[in-house]
Amino acid sequence: MTDPTIQQNSAPQRGLIATPLGWLGKVIATLIGSLFFSLIVEWVGIAFLWPELGAEHSHRMMNEELGWFADNVTQSLLTTDPAGKLEIILHQTWQWVFIDTGFMPWTERLRSKPDNTWIYWTDTYIQATVCITLTFVLRVFILLLTAPLFILVAIVGVTDGLVRRDIRRFGCGYESGFIYHHAKKTTMPVFFLAWIIYLSLPFSVNPCIVLLPAALLFGLNISITTGTFKKYL
Numbered sequence: 415m416t417d418p419t420i421q422q423n424s425a426p427q428r429g430l431i432a433t434p435l436g437w438l439g440k441v442i443a444t445l446i447g448s449l450f451f452s453l454i455v456e457w458v459g460i461a462f463l464w465p466e467l468g469a470e471h472s473h474r475m476m477n478e479e480l481g482w483f484a485d486n487v488t489q490s491l492l493t494t495d496p497a498g499k500l501e502i503i504l505h506q507t508w509q510w511v512f513i514d515t516g517f518m519p520w521t522e523r524l525r526s527k528p529d530n531t532w533i534y535w536t537d538t539y540i541q542a543t544v545c546i547t548l549t550f551v552l553r554v555f556i557l558l559l560t561a562p563l564f565i566l567v568a569i570v571g572v573t574d575g576l577v578r579r580d581i582r583r584f585g586c587g588y589e590s591g592f593i594y595h596h597a598k599k600t601t602m603p604v605f606f607l608a609w610i611i612y613l614s615l616p617f618s619v620n621p622c623i624v625l626l627p628a629a630l631l632f633g634l635n636i637s638i639t640t641g642t643f644k645k646y647l
Contacts, residue, residue: 444606448613449550455616456546457539469541476549478618483552490559500555507551512544553613556621563625564605567633575640582641594642601635604628 456472464471483500490496512518521540608628612621 440606444609445554445613448610449547451610452550452614452616453543453546455614456542459616460538460542468538469545472542472545472549475616475618476545476552479549479552482618482620483556487556487559491562492559496555496559500552503555504548504551507548508544511547550613553621557609557612557625560621560625560629563629564632567629568636571633571636572640575637575643578637578641579643594639594644597635597638597642601632601639604631604635608632 459471460468467474484497487496493499521537525537605628608624612619612624615624
């Protein structure tokens, strides 16, 4: 009878190419899922929660996000002109997603036909879809600009964890595999959950309210994972 431990250890490991591709797939899946979820929330809100506002709700949210970005994000480590770069990205998104695909020209042709009265009922949802998509792109751009924050807290977490691990190695510290494995499992879900929450919020919010606690919790998880790693390799 084969030992289960041997079977587990003989499982194929991901290589240098498969691992980055796997993370890239998770990021893309998170972004697509967040976009669809935010659209569904907005459509449900138009139907049941704010029917008197209609597409104006998403339009206001987009303008508030743009206003916050213009007032607060004037410089970044990743780009010298974040406002100008955002304008280019939003324009290209509008062009590629709604113009080049023929979506907006198709809706304009439907509006010009007098017998298609249903288009006036769905026009609210079409306008909301456009605003939510552009707001989503804006929030993704903000997430990219906050990447140095998560890198910084990760470095601090690793450094703090290694120091506590060395203290535990040369002392009589308690080694807990339970804490290590659970902290390791929750590190990346914390990272992606912050993305999903921020990208899917149906109202305008200061990104610091969501991303700063997420970054601190991310760094804390890394510190616990590194600090509780086994004493001897």
